[in-house]
Amino acid sequence: MTTEDVCNAVRQLRKELIDDWYLTRVKSECNVDVNGDQVVPFNTFALKTSIPRIPRCDILRKIENIILKILKSLEKGIMPSFEYANHSSWDNIKFSVEFGLETIMEPKTSKISFGSKRSRKKFDLLLKLLAIIYQLVQTDAYRTKRDIYYQNVNCFKTQSVLDTLLNNISHLLEVPRWDLHVLSTSKGCIAGDLQFHDANGNFICCKNTKSGKGFPDINTRLLLKTLWNELRIPVFGLMDADAHGIEIMFVYKFGSKCLSSEVESLAVPTLKWLGLFPSDIKRLGIPENQLIPVTEADIAKAKSLKNRSFVKSNRLWLQELEILLEQKQKAELQSLNDFSFTFLPEVYILQKIASKGWL
Structure with a gap:
């Protein structure tokens, strides 16, 4: 075995992965026979190389609409509630080779009502966290989950409770977690022959010797996906x-x-x-x-x-x-x-x- 053997294996795998991705895109986006004579330019199917972001004004509007709905319910003498897709059930999940685990088109929902003794506490916590997120988005500020937890430790009890509530709000607003202005503490590390500029223009050099640890966090997964999207290198x-x-x-x-x-x-x-x-x-x-x-x-x-x-x-x-x-x-x-x-x-x-x- 030589270094060239390793490099050749990686090069061949990279070509196979790109070819497989291309054929899958042709089938799903153009509905054409990939074995036929029609030729479609590769760049027609370029993947999104940037992570989608939701405008701050749209997020604020979504939260305002939820609060307005609560006020209208109270005005009518109806107990207010939150309803969002239930992502804790495998019944709401489908698997696709192209993307992975996806939410089905019409998932079953969870309902958290202020009128129910069983869910009133969670309703209160969701409302409190919505208020925190609204203030962060409005002022374009960011805070870590850890900061929010320790400043409200009597409310959220554990960090896992806060993490679950953040997921619930993400599904309630239909907004990605990373657009809620609440940052996760990254557990992943990066090392190797890679250099890039981050969103703030900072130059990042990855030539160090640290290793990752723990369950995959969002930031690490976002970076890994970006590396595939931008560089098309095998992972x-x-x-x-x-x-x-x-x-x-x-x-x-x-x-x-x-x-x-x-x-x-x-x-x-x-x-x-x-x-x-x-x-x-x-x-x-x-x-x-x-x-x-x-x-x-x-x-x-x-x-x-x-x-x-x-x-x-x-x-x-x-x-x-x-x-x-x-x-x-x-x-x-x-x-x-x-x-x-x-x-x-x-x-x-x-x-x-x-x-x-x-x-």
Whole structure:
């Protein structure tokens, strides 16, 4: 195996991904027979290379209309309520090869009524958060979720409650999360031969040695999608050989249930899973002292993943999950350090790419 073997594999994959994307666009946007004689210029189907933004005035108007509706309900003696698409149910989600996990055309809704004792508290919290967002958008200011939480800790109780409410408001207003002027604390890091200017004109150089951590956050997913849109470079996923690692890979590739309405801006369906596969544990002979027994939560997560439609239709993904459940052991990427500290970057990754050993 040589460096040229690795580069050739990446070049060929890039060409195949662009060709596949092009043919898919021709079929869906032009409804033409791609095997016929009609030739359509490639640039006719250029992807959106910028993340869609909603004008501030439109967001303010949406919030004002909601408040006006509440006032009119009270005037008529009707208990006010919020109603929005329920993104916690898989019944409202469909899968497409082109984009990933999408919200169906007419999703079932959730209704939060002030007249219901069960939902009155949530109604109050949604109204409070709407007021905060309105002020931020109106003044063109930004705050982090962390700031909002700690300044209102008695209201929101936990940061996960605040995060759920932000998703609810995003669906209520039909506005992307990133247009609500509430910033997430990024968990992802970037390193490598990449330089760019951000929206504020700051020059960013990515030549450092940090690594990502945790569940995929919105900012990391937006950046990854932008890299594919702008540069058309192959994206590889390298995760731990466990159910949670596999789920993280699926979120980057197909998006998530709660943000399915923003899948076109967040998911990278062209992503290839490079490893660490559950099958690699025996194939590589990872030492027993580096393996971790799976927990009941791991088993439940793996079984849940097996039931997803896009997994059922992919024999190799299904096989890896079955191996994980059968061997009842998982491995972290760090376990490869037992071979040598350079085994992962200099042997495993390069051999996987050169041999096209991705899924």
